[in-house]
Amino acid sequence: MTIRRLSWVLAAALWTTPTSADETVSTFTLDGLSFISFGDQEIVLPDSGSTLKFRFGDPNPDGSIPFTIRPEDVSIDPVALPDGGGTLTYALASQATGVMSPTSEGRKLTFTATVSATLDSPTSKGTFDYAIPFTTEAAAASNATGSETLNVTGMRLVDGVWYGQIVGATTNKENAFPEPGTAVYSVLSGSFDQVP
Numbered sequence: 612m613t614i615r616r617l618s619w620v621l622a623a624a625l626w627t628t629p630t631s632a633d634e635t636v637s638t639f640t641l642d643g644l645s646f647i648s649f650g651d652q653e654i655v656l657p658d659s660g661s662t663l664k665f666r667f668g669d670p671n672p673d674g675s676i677p678f679t680i681r682p683e684d685v686s687i688d689p690v691a692l693p694d695g696g697g698t699l700t701y702a703l704a705s706q707a708t709g710v711m712s713p714t715s716e717g718r719k720l721t722f723t724a725t726v727s728a729t730l731d732s733p734t735s736k737g738t739f740d741y742a743i744p745f746t747t748e749a750a751a752a753s754n755a756t757g758s759e760t761l762n763v764t765g766m767r768l769v770d771g772v773w774y775g776q777i778v779g780a781t782t783n784k785e786n787a788f789p790e791p792g793t794a795v796y797s798v799l800s801g802s803f804d805q806v807p
Contacts, residue, residue, distance in 0.1 A: 755792025
């Protein structure tokens with residue numbers, strides 16, 4: 612193939628390749644208001660400064676922006692349990708996907724994540740996976756018997772400051788800390804360094 616012919620082939624390939632906006636990676640840094648509640652009986656606090664990276668893609672026609680969070684995008688140190696009870700380590704078991712939508716009162720975030728919780732204590736060890744919907748709106752956690760439901764409300768992103776509270780809720784697994792079947796909810800409070 613001649614150089615001229617090769618240049619035409621490359622030009623044609625570039626012309627027909629769909630282009631998209633660059634991925635915007637935004638870091639959400641947790642503050643001291645973040646916590647995880649187990650039936651309001653035990654509260655554990657992830658370290659301030661823990662981070663989640665949101666990878667925003669191209670905007671949709673309605674103005675919403677899809678995003679992904681990869682397992683390696685979550686950086687939360689093991690969380691110390693009360694009274695020397697060991698640690699809980701939280702991680703993503705697989706990539707999470709969601710969307711950020713504009714509203715008249717800030718931006719709304721929604722996504723579902725499969726969260727791995729690993730208990731390492733003197734008396735018990737194990738990992739449980741939970742499919743948890745997260746949102747800046749409202750979430751409800753029920754215990755395994757359905758006799759108790761706990762509600763938690765998030766906060767949409769404040770424009771310019773990019774502060775928000777993302778909440779999630781689930782039911783604790785059998786034999787999981789601190790007791791089987793507890794209603795569990797979390798508040799991820801913090802700020803983004805940038806938002807597209």
